[in-house]
Amino acid sequence: MVTSHEPSPAGPRHDLRQRVAELAAARSDLLAGPSPDATGRQHAKGKLTVRERLELLFDTGSFREIEGFRRHRAAGFGLEHHRPPSDGVVTGWGKVHGRTVFAYAHDFRIFGGSLGEAHAEKIHKVMDLAESAGAPLVSLSDGAGARIQEGTTALAGYGGIFRRNVRASGVIPQISVMLGPCAGGATYSPALTDFVFMVRGIAQMYLTGPDVVRSVTGEEVSHEQLGGADAHAGVSGVAGFVYDTEEDCLADVRHLLSMLPANNREPPPAVAPADDRDRDCPALLDLVPGDPNRAYDMRAVIEEIVDDGDLFEAHASWAPNVLCGLARLDGHVVGIVANQPAVLAGVLDIPASEKAARFVQTCDAFSIPLVTLVDVPGFLPGREQEHGGIIRHGAKLLYAYCNATVPRIQLILRKAYGGAYIVMDSRSIGADLSFAWPSNEIAVMGAEGAANVVFRREIAGAPDPEAAREQRIKEYVQELMHPYHAAERGLVDDVVDPAATRRILIDGLEMLRAKQARLPSRKHGNPPS
Template sequence: VATFVGADEHDVLDEVKTLLSFLPSNNLEQPPSYKSADDPGRECAALDTLLPDSPNVPYDMKDVIVEVVDDGDFLEYHAAWARSIVCGFARIDGRSIGVVGNQPMVLAGVLDIESAEKAARFVRTCDAFNIPLITFVDVPGFLPGVDQEHGGIIRHGAKLLYAYCEAAVPRISVITRKAYGGAYVVMDSKGVGSDLSFAWPSAEIAVMGPQGAVEIIYRRELADAADPVARRNELVDDYTQRLANPYVAAERGFVDEVIEPSQTRRKIVAGLRMLESKREELPERKHGNVPL
């Protein structure tokens, strides 16, 4: 229910002041900007060694966000709810931005009903106040299960898809690791209109993960193999090299550039400066029909 929580009245008032510092007075104004002492061209060297060697080992997406934004200041939105996704306000190059990122530390960063709703609400809020969106992607898919299906996970996931498609503000995405299937599509992919899409060399962009894909595509071959484990490992490596790496995605136009993690802040700053004059013309209508 509560978007922000404070220890006492003074803490809450400080939170409100901080929140208002990111927002314009109305939807016709641009968000306030401040001169930052944090070098816009600063390298984020810590990001080069942040990701674990194994794609199955989690890391904290907040560490990525704090490293990239100005002075490490990040005001998290609904911090205690739907924790498999992180949303919040920050600044880059002195400009207000909205940040959305999958959280591998919680449910491996999957999208479920609550996280899709949380992110959709946040994206629409940023769009309403002309705040650019930066999306950090590490999503293995939608959360499976009967409860999610009966609860309408597809409909709720469509809310996030709709929110991104309708957002007219500058939108930049950074794929850090996993970007699988429909969940990747709704996380501000190029297919739904992201202005710029960057990927780290560790990114795996595919319909599904290499392990799952190999189990399905080569099921009969693995069953007949003299050493199924060794053959599976060979096929996983082949699938990753041919289909799941970011360079193939870049060749096909799904990614604009593969960048070193340490260059993330610099690339986002350059992208936001380029998109500062973005003006997207939307069709004249009363309002869209959000999938409620």
């Protein structure tokens, strides 16, 4: 237990030095935590303490705590006999790579990190400060949910957090780091933030736990299977980043913060590049096969183009048929959206459309330019997709691109067929620049399918249907799918040498850096649900 250092009665001649000594002792006990036993139990679970986590997140010695001595004022159910300072959450601000960042972090050793009235008010205050100061907010979540002993005041505390999450959305970056349990209504706060990190084995998120699931449905499921890091990274799509250790997780939170602006009024931070802006990328000629039906790894293409091959990929395990991530080109941050031919041939389906739409919206909110790499054969066909709502989910990606005002460059590597070509930031929906490699094929559909539709009767009535079909396919390719067809009609700005891709993208983004674009006056749009 933390020793209580109550201020001693003091007259006008009380020695200030004594007061300072009392304060130092109280602060030392506060930093030490509730008890060695509680700390031991936290470590035995494979978890760091709240102070250890904050030390990893912030630059050394920079964190400034606020309301550290706050205590709850609840009475009854035993709480009146247990009023530890901090009330189970540490709040404040500090520096990450020299830039101001706010944070709140649950202390599971105190009331299991549960949220009560005072606990919530501390979080509300630091969220308000972050918004007022125009600086990112990071939450380190390790709490048992609403504090049952405080009843409805605890629930109201969550409502205040959610309202502030929404108000700050698109204003300051909000990052949730899941380092312990998160259940019930508490899960909505991470879902409202921009990025969610989770650590395997210690973090779980679910609305209803395994016991409730068992009693209602009869299904036997573990905490990890129901709401563990891998479940949310690969199945639900709630978590964008997953790690084996807290140290690796918090190191990447710091890395992400280094690529984000402080708020929506500032550009992303630029750095002096070590990579030559004008270097050629001849390896691209070998990475992408000429045969449009052969798979390849788009990630390797991206790493060849961006500074130092560094792609910070989001949602790597969810909807892997599309890649989304942050990188730098000539030291400036860009958002990359790309089809992945190595998975499902790079088609767009429901999860891929949602993943890319969310990423595009996030980049647009924080003035991060978008580069879209296209090699897409279309939307995934089938009853499951149609009944699952591929129309409205695909429209989310269309809406996100059409609504984006940041600089936008499209690069077509190979296939760009049908509606999926339009949705992948084509010139017709507002891309500022569109480039294509000589291997590009832009068309309503593939040549074989097109010939079978357009010349179906002719092919069926020909003496040699197979020869007739091959002839018509060849003609369709020559007339409508040759590399310069779209360029001749102004839908592509230039057909470029793949080896020059990096330089061309950097030149285009440099030209667009001062882009001015405004949307019509409106309260807000009504995006597809």
